[in-house]
Amino acid sequence: xxxxxxxxxxxxxxxxxxxxxxxxxxxxxxxxxxxxxxxxxxxxxxxxxxxxxxxxxxxxxxxxxxxxxxxxxxxxxxxxxxxxxxxxxxxxxxxxxxxxxxxxxxxxxxxxxxxxxxxxxxxxxxxxxxxxxxxxxx
Numbered sequence: 001x002x003x004x005x006x007x008x009x010x011x012x013x014x015x016x017x018x019x020x021x022x023x024x025x026x027x028x029x030x031x032x033x034x035x036x037x038x039x040x041x042x043x044x045x046x047x048x049x050x051x052x053x054x055x056x057x058x059x060x061x062x063x064x065x066x067x068x069x070x071x072x073x074x075x076x077x078x079x080x081x082x083x084x085x086x087x088x089x090x091x092x093x094x095x096x097x098x099x100x101x102x103x104x105x106x107x108x109x110x111x112x113x114x115x116x117x118x119x120x121x122x123x124x125x126x127x128x129x130x131x132x133x134x135x136x137x138x
């Protein structure tokens with residue numbers, strides 16, 4: 001069983017997709033769900049979804065860790081074809097997961113109480129991201 005989830009983004013940040021993924025998997029038998037983001041400048045994360053400060057702090061941390069290419073500390077970067085956020089977005093995507101595996105039991109994602117599934121957008125401009133999903137029953 002396979003599908004794709006479109007995820008519109010409005011710039012850098014974390015965008016939760018737990019609900020549409022959970023709705024799609026509802027009623028399925030036990031198995032394993034695999035998710036893959038089909039882009040090289042965004043990532044997937046399982047992260048806390050109770051306190052929005054977690055998402056704000058993660059975004060701030062990665063912006064500080066990998067600043068835009070026009071920051072003097074990033075002067076060594078050569079790939080600037082699509083703007084100063086482009087190569088830093090690729091670096092962040094190389095550091096973070098682009099695929100996730102989530103066990104499914106009786107049609108429910110086996111996430112922890114405060115866990116959610118997020119697309120982590122690393123580019124400044126809005127994008128339409130796509131997450132491919134594949135469910136394999138046991």
